[in-house]
Amino acid sequence: MTNDTKHLLSIADLDRDAIEQILNLTESFAEVGERPIPKVPALRGKTIAWLFYEDSTRTRLSFETAAKRLSADTMNFSVSSSSVSKGESLRDTVATIEAMGIDGVVVRHKDAGAPHRISEWVDASVINAGDGWNQHPTQTLLDLHTARTHLGDLDGRRVALVGDIKHSRVARSNVHGFTQMGAEVTLVAPRTLLPADLDDWPVEVTHDLDSVIEESDICYLLRMQLERQEQSYVPTLREFHNEWGLDSRRASKLPPHALIMHPGPMNRGVEIDGSVADLPNAVMAEQVTSGVAVRMAVLFLLLGSGLDLVDEKVAAA
Amino acid sequence: MSRTLALRGGTIIDSTGTRRSDVVVGPDGTVLAVGPGLDADDSLDASGCVVAPGFVDLHVHLREPGREEAEMIESGARGAALGGFTAVLAMPNTTPTVDCAPMVTEVLELGRNTACDVRTSGAITVGRKGKALAPMAEMVRAGVRLFTDDGSGVQDDRLMRTALEYAGSLSHLTGGRPIVLAQHCEVEALSEGGLMHEGRVSSSLGIPGQPAEAEELMVMRDIAMSRLTGGRIHFQHLSTAGSVAMVRAAKAAGLPVTAEATTHHFTLVDGCCASFDPVFKVHPPLRPDADVQAIKQGLADGTIDAIATDHAPHTSHDKDRTFADAPPGMLGLETAFALANTELDLPIEDILALMSWRPAAIAGLDPTHGGPIVVGGAANIVVLDPEMEWVVSGEAMASRSVNTPYEGRKVKGKVRHTILRGQPVVVDGDAQR
Missing domain, CATH: 2.30.40.10 (Urease, subunit C, domain 1)
Structure with missing residues (x-):
């Protein structure tokens, strides 16, 4: 991400240098979070709108905390999906928000590409907070930050991405992000939960979690939507758990340094055993903590006065 | 005058x-x-x-009655004339559906004195719901020669068989010319939820896809139905290599089938959807280049009889949405000839055949449209x-x-x-x- 980058729509917009730049800035902002008064004036006078077409308590709280720590003003445009299904067009909604004068809009939407469309219509910076099955770039950045904190350089590290890949924006983002940082990603899922065509994906694919568990540096579990059973992607959630869940037997086969990660919210007993989720190398709480600092870095880079001022501003604060 | x-x-x-x-x-x-x-x-x-016989479009959505904000018969007819069409066949998926003689008469009446000879198809089933046969004979008497549930295909195998057999019993009303059943081929159990072609691009974008097989399974079924009943079937907007191959084989076997392809299915690919702009959302969806090449081959070798537009106007209000939220369809009337002329490596005689006299014959409009330019x-x-x-x-x-x-x-x-x-x-x- 450079000074002229305006939006964060996809992790694929970022090359390795840009990702490292954000992660390095994240370190500085993580330090802000540990201060007695965890607040800097970096975005004072800037206004950020939350445009959440899909419920998301944790992502929204994380962005809000980040914005507050940067002293930005925020506006909330939460829209429940039912009220917009037959109502005004996305473009009309966005025009209304922009007319109030905003510098940034953080978008969560059930449909892939919603932030991309919005970015064509507004002058403000658009930040994708998750769109359909497509992308969730700040999730990927916080995952990379958490992983680097424990494992250092990710070059050559092996990541098993397990579960419902097909319907997962986290999977699509993380495949890009982790491979960009030099890691090797293996998708682990039954065929029914994989995208139709993986020829373009820089990944290995297996249906057998046990075959990769012993060599994994990160076992990354995806949330299994409970309705997937009704839709017959798997016969039962119990069978999914038995074949593709991280239970304590499988967790014990992970190398001692390996991390267990999950984007949340977890379904204990489905993709992960309750006891496994509480193991010391399960770093879900750290992921959440990293989320605030990562989002501070992203908001600052996109809405702040630019990269060259970063050190100065953080230091002055 | x-x-x-x-x-x-x-x-x-x-x-x-x-x-x-x-x-x-x-x-x-x-x-x-x-x-x-x-x-x-x-x-x-x-x-x-x-100087050529005017073009005939077998597939237009003129939106009237029901969605006049998007298009009216008069404005659609003007666009058709500007595109060189002297006759267009309106699809019956208006509100209400064109599924009875009074609706047929209304559309024809609205088309009178416009810039184009506006004809209409009729629905195969009541309300296009796929449950009960629409009154075909009264619609034939009102002027319909081609029936379709376009927008969706007839899902029920038994009902499709019945429709073919019944339509085949009405040629005494048309001087012996066959009544055509035109099919929008899409097996909904397989396509449901699919917003674009299922493949590399959809997998990467995270847009739900529908596989080529959703179209091909119905092409396969209807070829079998034509064999079973001897019924005259026209395949609408063929979009996949597999469909073209099956129609080619069916024609070689002597079955009474014809097919059309739209301009967008030989000029655009599924990769266009990477912009997330629903101007590229259409059913059947834009396909990968291999399918586009197969459509071009089908147009060149006669497997596909006609170029149609599937002209499908939508207001900006309806398209300024997410890819999932916006309705499918795109304009086509005013660009069809130019695109065929630019993108198809065919002699102009072949392009004219695909746009004029061959579709005219399918619609039962020849020689009024598509006929030779001769005295009288x-x-x-x-x-x-x-x-x-x-x-x-x-x-x-x-x-x-x-x-x-x-x-x-x-x-x-x-x-x-x-x-x-x-x-x-x-x-x-x-x-x-």
Whole structure:
């Protein structure tokens, strides 16, 4: 991400240098979070709108905390999906928000590409907070930050991405992000939960979690939507758990340094055993903590006065 | 209104061949004279141009009645004339559905005195719901020759069989010409939720896809149904290599099937959807290049009989949404000839056959449309400049909507004049009605 980058729509917009730049800035902002008064004036006078077409308590709280720590003003445009299904067009909604004068809009939407469309219509910076099955770039950045904190350089590290890949924006983002940082990603899922065509994906694919568990540096579990059973992607959630869940037997086969990660919210007993989720190398709480600092870095880079001022501003604060 | 009109200096191309000749048409709607050095009360310059039977579009959505904000029959007919079409076949998925004689009569009445000969298809099933046969005989008596539930296919195998057998029993009402059942091939159990072609691009974008097989399974079934019943089936908007191969084999086996392909299915690919702009959302969806090449091959070797537009206007309000939330469909009438002329590596005679006399025969409109340009023949004629280059603009179109996927694209080949029943409805690219 450079000074002229305006939006964060996809992790694929970022090359390795840009990702490292954000992660390095994240370190500085993580330090802000540990201060007695965890607040800097970096975005004072800037206004950020939350445009959440899909419920998301944790992502929204994380962005809000980040914005507050940067002293930005925020506006909330939460829209429940039912009220917009037959109502005004996305473009009309966005025009209304922009007319109030905003510098940034953080978008969560059930449909892939919603932030991309919005970015064509507004002058403000658009930040994708998750769109359909497509992308969730700040999730990927916080995952990379958490992983680097424990494992250092990710070059050559092996990541098993397990579960419902097909319907997962986290999977699509993380495949890009982790491979960009030099890691090797293996998708682990039954065929029914994989995208139709993986020829373009820089990944290995297996249906057998046990075959990769012993060599994994990160076992990354995806949330299994409970309705997937009704839709017959798997016969039962119990069978999914038995074949593709991280239970304590499988967790014990992970190398001692390996991390267990999950984007949340977890379904204990489905993709992960309750006891496994509480193991010391399960770093879900750290992921959440990293989320605030990562989002501070992203908001600052996109809405702040630019990269060259970063050190100065953080230091002055 | 009683003046004669000469088209001077052009080259006539019709189903009988090519010749340098002037044409004089009369107020009675017929061709009065064909030959060199002709004159008349009025004249239009056709030098350097092709003079051909007007185009026939087997597949347009004119939105009236029901969604007049997106298109009206009058505006759609004007766009058709500007695109060189002298006849269009409206799809029945209006609100209400064209599934009975009064609705047929209403659409035909709204089309009267427009810039194009507006015909309508009728629905195969009541309300296009796929449950009960619509009253086909009364619609045939009102003027329908082709039935379709377009927008969806007839899912129920038994009902499709019944429809074919019943339609096959009505040719005594049409002087022996077959009634055509046209199918939008899509097995909904497999396509459900799919917003674009399922493949590399959809997998990468995270847009739910529908596989080519959702179309192909219904093509396969309907070929079997044609074999079972002897019924006359027309495949609408074929979009996959597998569909083309099956239709080719069915024709070789002598089955009474025909097929159309839309301009967008041989000019655009699924990769266009990477912009997330629903101007590229359409059913059946845009396919990968291998399918596009197969469609072009099908058009070249005669497997596909006609180029149709599937002209599907939508308001900006409806398209300024997410890819999932926006309705499918795109404009086509005013760009069809230029795109075929630019993108297909075919002689112009073949393009004219695909756009004029072959679809005219499928719709039962020949020789009024698509017939040879001879003395006494119908004066439904288009004058084309195949070399003229222009840039597509949705705002410049006659349609009430602007959802062209070709905005800004440079194309070659322009409709110069369109003559409907002996009257100029387009002159030098400007609509007269």
